[in-house]
Amino acid sequence: MDENSPVFVISTAAELAGMHPQTLRQYDRIGLVSPGRTLGKSRRYSMRDVAKLREIAQLSGEGVSLEGIRRILNLEDEVNRLRSRVGELETALADELLNRPGRRVFAAGSAGDVISMRAGTRLRRQNAVAIWRPLEHK
Template structure:
């Protein structure tokens, strides 16, 4: 499902603005956009002729870089680090959502199977129905087995 910008009807990642239009939308000089591109702060898409094409998301990012610089007094190296960390947080949040969904599916499957594991008569792990015990068998000493014995003192 594509997400569109409510005001323009464009997809946020649609690379449609030439540098002069993006600069005007962001309230900056085109040379500033070129500098930000060289520093890796905002990297627009490129045409086959290597011309820059900015997306609505790029313009929002340019405005944020300007805000951090002018209002917060953060230098360009600091802004670059902030943007990298924000991207990392976004990626990690996405991964947490994926893992949470996966865990939910695994948990649901376990609830459907309702399997329980126990120690079997020979000490092996066996699957049993909830509320049931492993089947009993007779031990080598003629006694019923099936109970889990962790340690038994030697007979004298």
């Protein structure tokens, strides 16, 4: 079963989260947790929704207001989206470096700055370190 599959009816999700079903309805109304819906408009919760409900209960128990909880959840979602995007960019960069080996050369200066250089050029400074990957011969 996928953690995003909406399979739990409200009473089961409430029991799993340790809450009253009316609390889940309130959280749905204010947008803290948005469960899936059946054709008959009944709520269906996923394991991810139940985990979010448990997190809400923990934050609420620590004295965080519902508006504070909403902001925390939104920030966590944004961090997850950004991490995913960074992973995509790292993969794209790695693919680009593998597809065009030897095209870019970088040097590190004494102050820690990165200098982009054309292949085949040398540094004028004696205290800089050049970093490159040799071309693979096939």
